[in-house]
Amino acid sequence: MNFLQMRNAKSLYPICFFLALILLFLAPLYSSLSLGNVIYSLILSVSGAVSFFFITKDKKAISIWVIAPLVAALFFTFSVPLVQNDFPVVSITATGQKNPESISSEVFVQFVTNPKSHISVSYPGWEKRPGVYVSYQNQPNTITFSGQWSNDSHLSLTSHAYSGIAKLKIGNDEREIDLYSSNAHTINIPLPDGAVSWKSWLQRISIFISLSLLFFALTTPGSGRQSEIAKLLALCLVVTGASLWYVKDISYTGDLELVVLSGNGSPSKMSFDAGYGFTKALTFPVKTGSVHTENYPNSSSSEWHLEVSDGSFSRVLLDGEAIQTEQVCDFSKESKGCVYQIFGDNPHIWLTDGHIKYQLVNVERNKNTDKYFVYISKNKDVLTVTSSRAVIYSAAWERYSQWVNSVSVTDKNNSEFSTLIRISALKPGVYKALSVNEKGEGVKLTSFNYPDFGSFTAMKVAFVLVCISFVLLTYFLFAIMRCLISSAINAQSKKIWIVCFGIFGWLLIAMVIGWPAVLGWDGFSPYIQAQGGQITLWYGIGYPLIVGGFLLSNMPQVITVWSFLATSVVLLGSCSLFFRYYQGKLAWWGVIWAIVYIPLTVIMLGMLTHLRDAFNGLTLALFMLGSFCLAIYWRKLNLNAKLFFTVTLFVLGIALALLRIDNVPSLIFIAIGLSLLTFKPSVKLFSVLLLIAMSWGAINKVVEPLVYPDRHRAEEEKRLYASTAVMNPLTGMLVYGKDKLDPQLYKDIYVSLNKIMDVEYALKNWSPYNVVYWHQTASERPLPTSEVSKQLTKLYFISAIKEPVLFLHLRLSSFTAILGKDIFPLPPIASPQFNILPGLSDHLLSTTNPWKQTVELMGFGPHPHLSANLMKSLMKWSDYISSNYLQILMCFMAIVFFKRAPFAAVIACAELIRATVFLFFAPASVFLYLYELQLIGFMLPMLILIESKVRKYKGVGNDC
Incomplete structure (x- = not known):
């Protein structure tokens, strides 16, 4: 007997029960049979039986429109992110040991996270101070953090002349960190996001079953026959779910910030490919610092330590990379090398494996950039170290967009820099590695996944x-x-x-x-x-x-x-x-x-x-x-x-x-x-x-x-826009009503308008057709306050009441121009360059910058x-x-x-x-x-x- 032709819900129940059990184990949600396991299976099987009962009720076959609600529910379900509620236990042990050059064995630790996180702290032997936990006596002792934290949370460890050696354990991952530094700085260690537990999968299954029932109820009438509207609704539900699933992981583009990590010299030019190859319009001059690369042969050691005096450093991790020890670059694990950000005005940097010690060339600071990076890579026994102050920034609203897929950075001799990484102020401590285009020049750009505004x-x-x-x-x-x-x-x-x-x-x-x-x-x-x-x-x-x-x-x-x-x-x-x-x-x-x-x-x-x-x-x-x-x-x-x-x-x-x-x-x-x-x-x-x-x-x-959410800024913008609705006729009243308006009213209008623009310039360049004259001088005035905005609106209505003929003439001149031709023209004014009717235009016809650049940037x-x-x-x-x-x-x-x-x-x-x-x-x-x-x-x-x-x-x- 065909399963889909069964009409008795009692026959569906045992089949759904076993299907639910199989689903639980395939997820996998449990690793062994238990009472809780069976209870969840019973719940799922009842829901499944009811769902299949609605599907097969009075039907001999399943049409595409009956399957559509299931497809829609599936897309909706996968659009809901799985709850990450399985977090490791984090502990820091102050060992009591210290670097020979350290004065003490202190350990300072701060757990940086969102206030909404739920963290339990156990700190026997540690002292709690405002915002930080300190261990400086009765060592060894251990502080333990457990609970749930937000994404992008991290531990902040203080490194200074009094710091000792700490042992960090995150879940099953354990490492030792020497916190000593002659220059005080902080070491930020990102914490892993929560893992998905069996509860998250159960949530997803429950959502799927619930939405399936809901969508069936919406798209299937009591008669069981689907009308054209029901089919249209079903299709809309599928498209809604599919589009939600499509956009759930998309992030906005953000600004572009690149670090050059290869070659020697200073970049002088950057070109973009926005889908039509590298073009002249998307080639920009670059002003930044220089980069220096040194090769050290016969460097067979797999572990190299970075040391900095008269400054400090911080490890920059590959986005998605597991947490690494700050000072050590272990080439038995790091196939892509290690990136560090250096801090300080004139730092001295060394690289050592415990036997050999290389002093790196210090790249002089440049007025165009204040960031400094060191990149360590290794090919067989040759150690390559690149020191770079060549950091290039392009704002998304000016010289970068979502359509730019590749970038090429060259020096004054047109020699290309092949190794670039992307960093972002919104994702501190991590970078995106950029790969060289297999065909053609430049490197491929990759995007960060930012939290949504x-x-x-x-x-x-x-x-x-x-x-x-x-x-x-x-x-x-x-x-x-x-x-x-x-x-x-x-x-x-x-x-x-x-x-x-x-x-x-x-x-x-x-x-x-x-x-x-x-x-x-x-x-x-x-x-x-x-x-x-x-x-x-x-x-x-x-x-x-x-x-x-x-x-x-x-x-x-x-x-x-x-x-x-x-x-x-x-x-x-x-x-x-x-x-x-x-x-x-x-x-x-x-x-x-x-x-x-x-x-x-x-x-x-x-x-x-x-x-x-x-x-x-x-x-x-x-x-x-x-x-x-x-x-x-x-x-x-x-x-x-x-x-x-x-x-x-x-x-x-x-x-x-x-x-x-x-x-x-x-x-x-x-x-x-x-x-x-x-x-x-x-x-x-x-x-x-x-x-x-x-x-x-x-x-x-x-x-x-x-x-x-910035309500203060929102009110400012709305007041600014509101002022443009009354500004033009009020300025026109001053232009043509100097001998008609009451002197006090004229003065009030003049004084109020002068608070949002240069009113003398406006009087000489006013037009009933546009507010270009306002754009010319508005930036010289502060944004209109609430009092100024209310006063302008009040004066607008007062002038309309006291001088209705002139007011209507001004408004009819502007309005009939909107309709296509000004049939109530005003007397000519002295500045014809602004007194023209705004025509239709198309920036895609532009052949000169900056519009041509914008056109190409926008794809x-x-x-x-x-x-x-x-x-x-x-x-x-x-x-x-x-x-x-x-x-x-x-x-x-x-x-x-x-x-x-x-x-x-x-x-x-x-x-x-x-x-x-x-x-x-x-x-x-x-x-x-x-x-x-x-x-x-x-x-x-x-x-x-x-x-x-x-x-x-x-x-x-x-x-x-």
Whole structure:
């Protein structure tokens, strides 16, 4: 009888019991049979029997969609790190013995760990002093540490003229250390991380079984038949688990710090390979210390001791290497040699095996570096010692990134230094050995695994959500194509084919011309932030986290692919709805609209642009279209579909609130407006809407402390950004209102603005279109205090009330420029270089540094676009036709047709609310601020026609 066809849970139980026993021994969790062993097996077997019962209940076979929850649970389980709760006992014995040159036999020891660690200390014969334990009498005596400690914990032993000989035992590893030194310093001995015990494996198995049951319950209805939504949910769960497993061990890039440990002389040049070979743009001059290498033949001893006078030293361990004795380099164990860091202004260094003693050449200190390293290696009987002050540093935000895979360091004669190691201030006491490239020049770079900052953890969560969004967008695109094919069958094949080829054609043309991306203004800012694993709040919380999530794939082009899918869903989704309800001549007008509209807007360029405003506009258009579809088809959807799509839109709203706080009023308006038009008012409805509104409104305050724990700095950044929203009109009031404003008001504005910039410079270079004048002098002033920020906001509203005509003129000049053309121009000013409308730009077209360096560092290569001339033509055309006036008129038109298409009117009104926010508070006239208008303008006429016909013939009444 086939096991998977058994329907009796009683038959499953004994099989699961024995499977659980086998699993426990294979793990292995136990080494012998015991009562506890049997109890755990009974628990696992009951859980397993219940799981298999759900699998086989009313089923004759297992489909891929039934296996999907198991796969998802497996990925989730392996994404949870195993608990490391098995720690060795650590003891230090003060032997009472000492070096002949030592004055005493004292031993000072400090256990350095996280305050959350749980450590028990037994120290008979030792004296406890603040932060340290001391043994100086009644020796020998032993201090013992046991318990659980955090990663990167270490013992700190003091080495000075009074130190004796100590015996260190960590678990079964025991060694003797002579702590004497003529120069006081500390010896740090890293402690091993905890080992995985049987309890950790039991935890993992329990998680797997629990999640399997949960996922089966979520994806399998009571009938046992899985709907399309259930299958989609199962796929999303698998992708979620797989993406969590993928990112769990990824670390941020961090800064690059290299030590040259071969050759002679001083490095003068460093070149990077960021995936396209070593290029001229990624070749940098180097200013650092020199390196000196000596060979000592006939050095057959396997153990060599390092001695330092007029200074001190510390052993630097290979990352992941077992703990080693500080002074001894044992070549019977050290195949890769030993690295030491030397401290002191002018140290004297010797190397001895007890018979031979070599004095090493002291490399003179250099103003460019204060670090000093010694590297000892051995090849047969030849001992090689390299002394180096050649330490090279590159900041991740300036001259290093995650895409750099190799580095080449050469001297002034272009001779390459072949032995390099990587160190990091965030991982003291360890290094990464770098291997020489087998083909070509340079050495391969390896990364450290740093502890995650809160913001980098959030980037990992964003990566998971991005992966889920790819699944959903792909599903929606296939569903849309299926709908279009269905419409094509109904005597509309020509229209459907023309629309599909037209929309995909324009978007693919843009992809070919603009691939891999368009990055204008400071579009690289979130790229740079991702390299350090931390964000700033200048562009809000959401965008740098989302871009950081995309970049965990190591392919920035993925953002462009996502935008292509999302844009296709918006455009084709609108068309598929339209052709579902319209045929004949009106349908042909829809075809013409779909073909003509796209090239006459900036959609082709906006899809390629990696900027917050473009990404936000596209996401907001998706939210609006999704909300419209959910509202108009609510009564036709089953409960599971309603829950799934409602939760999807709610999460999308969370993302939009994090992207821009000014999205929240529009989001809440859409939720309330569509709900009141779809449901009868009730306490339950208003409670749910209140909860949704509170969630969207408060999400920034919830997430911000988690990803940006420095609250003082966070408040400073937010005040700085808030000041830019009121600074431009206030400066304009000073420029054009000198003879109109009340003298005291003029003085108050002048004094307040002068606290955040050089106001005289601003008055000479002010523009209604940008705040470049502020950037020029803002660094000369301290960050705005809370009082200054409040005063500027107060003056903003006072000036608007006292001089409304001038105020509106200033704001309308800036706002209409956002729409494409300033139709309320102000009198000319003296500084035309700043008084220009910010146009569209692309740093990938740059041919000079520093932008060319940044482009290549961020993985786009020396020649990113297929044709620079074609890309410039697309930019020029988009800049020429960029306008939102027609789209704004469509929004007003939709409101006029409220009775016929109230859902579409709500969407239009929500967009006008957002436009109003920018009318009063936009700091500059950036066209892409309202990029969603370009997409809304395409779909709004169709939505109005669709809703009016649905209501006319089928009705969309309130759902009781």
